[in-house]
Amino acid sequence: MRVAAAIEAKLTEAFRPSRLKVTDESHKHIGHAGARPEGESHFHVEIVSAAFAGKSRIERQRLIHAVLAAELASDVHALATKILTPDEDVFT
Structure with missing residues (x-):
C-alpha cells in the first residue's frame, strides 16, 4: 500500500486531521480505464480538519489536490473525497 x-x-502532515480514512477502491474498477493490475489507482479519502474551516467545498478540494499533486499526476487515476471541519463531522 x-x-x-x-x-x-501527506494529508496528515498538511492538515493535522482529527480523522482521516484512506480507502483503496481500485478493486471496484478492474478493467476500467486508469485501473492498474497492481491496484492503488482509485481512492476515497475522508478527512476532518480545522484547516478547512471557512473554506468552500471547491477550495477544500483544491487544497487536497495541491498536496497530492504528485500522486494525481502519476499513480492515482481517481480520487473521491469527503472533506469536513470538526463542526461538520457527525462521527465525533
Whole structure:
C-alpha cells in the first residue's frame, strides 16, 4: 500500500486531521480505464480538519489536490473525497 501510505502521510502532515480514512477502491474498477493490475489507482479519502474551516467545498478540494499533486499526476487515476471541519463531522 505504498500509494495509500503516501496519501495518508501527506494529508496528515498538511492538515493535522482529527480523522482521516484512506480507502483503496481500485478493486471496484478492474478493467476500467486508469485501473492498474497492481491496484492503488482509485481512492476515497475522508478527512476532518480545522484547516478547512471557512473554506468552500471547491477550495477544500483544491487544497487536497495541491498536496497530492504528485500522486494525481502519476499513480492515482481517481480520487473521491469527503472533506469536513470538526463542526461538520457527525462521527465525533
